[in-house]
Structure formats: structure tokens, C-alpha cells
Amino acid sequence: MPFDQDKAPFELPKLPYADDALAPVISANTISFHHGKHHKAYVDNLNNLIKGTPYAELTLGEIIKKSAKDDKAKGIFNNSAQVWNHTFYWHSMNAKAGAPAGKIKQALQDSFGSVEEFQKAFKAAAVGQFGSGWAWLVAKDGKLAIETTSNADTPLAHGGKPLLVADVWEHAYYLDFQNRRPDHVQAWLEKLVNWSFAEENLG
Ligand code: FE
Numbered sequence: 001m002p003f004d005q006d007k008a009p010f011e012l013p014k015l016p017y018a019d020d021a022l023a024p025v026i027s028a029n030t031i032s033f034h035h036g037k038h039h040k041a042y043v044d045n046l047n048n049l050i051k052g053t054p055y056a057e058l059t060l061g062e063i064i065k066k067s068a069k070d071d072k073a074k075g076i077f078n079n080s081a082q083v084w085n086h087t088f089y090w091h092s093m094n095a096k097a098g099a100p101a102g103k104i105k106q107a108l109q110d111s112f113g114s115v116e117e118f119q120k121a122f123k124a125a126a127v128g129q130f131g132s133g134w135a136w137l138v139a140k141d142g143k144l145a146i147e148t149t150s151n152a153d154t155p156l157a158h159g160g161k162p163l164l165v166a167d168v169w170e171h172a173y174y175l176d177f178q179n180r181r182p183d184h185v186q187a188w189l190e191k192l193v194n195w196s197f198a199e200e201n202l203g
Pocket of ligand 1: 034038086167169171172
């Protein structure tokens with residue numbers, strides 16, 4: 001997860017594909033708001049919040065871990081985690097990635113029984129996350145597991161090893177699917193998952 005090594009002042013990272021690469025599941029319009037406005041706002045807020053504080057000397061990963069334990073740094077935690085979560089999310093998708101294969105396919109089968117069972121469980125978790133948050137595939141105790149987090153929270157803050165993430169904040173799908181989060185997650189699982197990124201993260 002090299003994005004956690006960045007230092008202030010943080011910059012909005014470039015998308016790893018064109019704005020319209022994920023259409024029609026995620027339209028260029030959604031991407032332009034989500035990346036250009038939402039993600040950018042987290043970057044700008046973070047830079048403003050840490051200016052002149054000891055947090056300005058740390059890497060993004062260090063900021064997330066330290067602020068997670070600091071009751072007076074809730075804004076810093078929320079914005080730093082959202083910066084990292086969104087960068088990780090952009091890389092979790094790729095319109096050309098296709099079905100899981102090789103080592104990651106084997107790991108999904110060992111942990112969930114089959115790729116289909118994984119998809120069912122991931123969809124249920126993502127749809128069941130009440131309100132804003134994230135659905136993650138993580139490596140845990142030598143297996144793969146599904147976790148959800150609320151708002152800005154991230155496995156990175158708790159020593160977890162994320163492989164993939166789906167953003168289930170409404171801003172991720174509302175322009176394309178309105179309130180139909182289950183349809184968005186289904187299409188996301190079928191068409192957008194970047195399995196080579198997940199396999200790289202598995203290490
Ligand atoms: Fe988002």
C-alpha cells in the first residue's frame with residue numbers, strides 16, 4: 001500500500017484510468033464529482049488541519065494510525081482516512097480486470113468456498129452497511145475475510161491488511177443508481193473489481 005507513504009502537503013492523486021473508463025456502472029459524471037470534488041475536499045481539509053501541527057511531519061499511514069487514537073484529532077482522522085480510502089478505492093477498480101484467477105482465486109475458494117459465495121457474502125455486507133461506509137476484502141489470520149467500516153473508518157487504522165474496497169457512501173453511486181445500492185454493488189462485483197490489485201496486496 002504505497003499510498004500510505006505520502007507526506008504533506010498531500011496532493012489529489014491522478015486516477016489510474018480515464019473518467020469514463022468505468023461507465024456505465026460508474027459514469028464519468030460520478031467520477032468527476034467523486035474524485036474531483038469529494039476526494040479533493042478530503043485532501044484540502046487534511047492539509048489545512050495538519051498545518052503547523054506535529055501531524056504535518058508524518059506519512060499518511062502514520063497520520064491515520066496516530067489520529068485514530070487521539071480524541072482531539074477526529075477531523076484529522078476522518079480526512080486522512082478518507083484520502084487513503086479513496087486512493088485505494090480507485091485502484092480497486094479497473095474495467096478490464098475480468099474474473100479472479102491464480103493465487104487470488106484460490107484464496108477466495110479456500111476462504112469462502114467459491115468465487116460466487118464470496119460475491120454473495122460481499123454484496124450482503126456492502127448492502128447491510130447502514131449509512132455511509134466501506135466494504136473491504138482483507139487478509140486476516142492466513143485467510144481472506146470481509147469487513148465493513150462506517151464513515152471514514154479503515155482497516156489500516158486497526159492493523160488490518162486490505163486487499164480491495166467498495167465505497168458504499170451514496171456519493172459513489174447515487175447519480176447512476178439512485179437508492180439502488182444492491183444493484184450498484186452487484187454490477188461493481190461483476191464488472192469492475194481489479195483482481196490483479198487484490199492479488200498484489202495479498203503479497
Ligand atoms: Fe467516496
